[in-house]
Amino acid sequence: AQKVTQAQTEISVVEKEDVTLDCVYETRDTTYYLFWYKQPPSGELVFLIRRNSFDEQNEISGRYSWNFQKSTSSFNFTITASQVVDSAVYFCALSEAEADTGRRALTFGSGTRLQVQP
Amino acid sequence: EAQVTQNPRYLITVTGKKLTVTCSQNMNHEYMSWYRQDPGLGLRQIYYSMNVEVTDKGDVPEGYKVSRKEKRNFPLILESPSPNQTSLYFCASSLFHPGYSNQPQHFGDGTRLSIL
Numbered sequence: 001a002q003k004v005t006q007a008q009t010e011i012s013v014v015e016k017e018d019v020t021l022d023c024v025y026e027t028r029d030t031t032y033y034l035f036w037y038k039q040p041p042s043g044e045l046v047f048l049i050r051r052n053s054f055d056e057q058n059e060i061s062g063r064y065s066w067n068f069q070k071s072t073s074s075f076n077f078t079i080t081a082s083q084v085v086d087s088a089v090y091f092c093a094l095s096e097a098e099a100d101t102g103r104r105a106l107t108f109g110s111g112t113r114l115q116v117q118p
Numbered sequence: 119e120a121q122v123t124q125n126p127r128y129l130i131t132v133t134g135k136k137l138t139v140t141c142s143q144n145m146n147h148e149y150m151s152w153y154r155q156d157p158g159l160g161l162r163q164i165y166y167s168m169n170v171e172v173t174d175k176g177d178v179p180e181g182y183k184v185s186r187k188e189k190r191n192f193p194l195i196l197e198s199p200s201p202n203q204t205s206l207y208f209c210a211s212s213l214f215h216p217g218y219s220n221q222p223q224h225f226g227d228g229t230r231l232s233i234l
Binding site for chain 2: 004006009032033035043044045046047050052091093095096104105106107108109110111
């Protein structure tokens with residue numbers, strides 16, 4: 001079963017629209033961490049945010065905001081007043097400790113490609 | 119300048135010919151990791167290392183080896199590459215495991231491997 005699901009493969013919006021990227025995760029761990037990364041067309045991966053499972057406060061950073069809801073196992077990412085420079089692939093990721101091995105691997109979703117049209 | 123350096127950036131090779139992709143970081147990070155990125159699958163972790171001489175499997179370790187003999191280097195070895203290992207590979211490092219610290223992972227620029 002996929003541990004991190006980003007159901008939206010591709011989203012296209014017009015500049016200045018708000019857009020929300022969905023992320024649903026699955027874990028049995030009580031202590032886990034969630035991340036968002038951005039991959040612009042140039043290819044590098046840029047860290048955006050880390051959130052631990054005990055902190056359900058929403059976070060805002062400029063035009064970016066994150067909504068973490070344990071009840072629905074979701075960690076959604078909203079860009080307000082989108083800009084062309086926001087065009088990128090966005091990845092959600094989960095870090096959990098596996099019960100049988102104790103490994104703490106990092107699992108990424110398949111990504112959402114966001115196109116912001118001028 | 120703080121960076122993660124991967125080499126080569128591009129490589130086309132043939133099935134069965136051993137290859138190594140090097141990864142080096144200059145930030146004295148303890149944690150290093152390798153990922154492969156494939157269309158529709160996102161990034162999948164191959165191996166990671168919590169510190170020197172400490173490595174562990176990620177989600178897709180089959181066909182790969184790694185070593186961490188020194189803190190700055192974390193090479194990815196394909197002993198007998200096969201076409202299904204054609205992919206875009208990223209090396210990353212962070213001060214500690216991303217789950218244990220707010221320190222972000224720094225990624226290299228990627229290595230595009232084509233195995234014919």
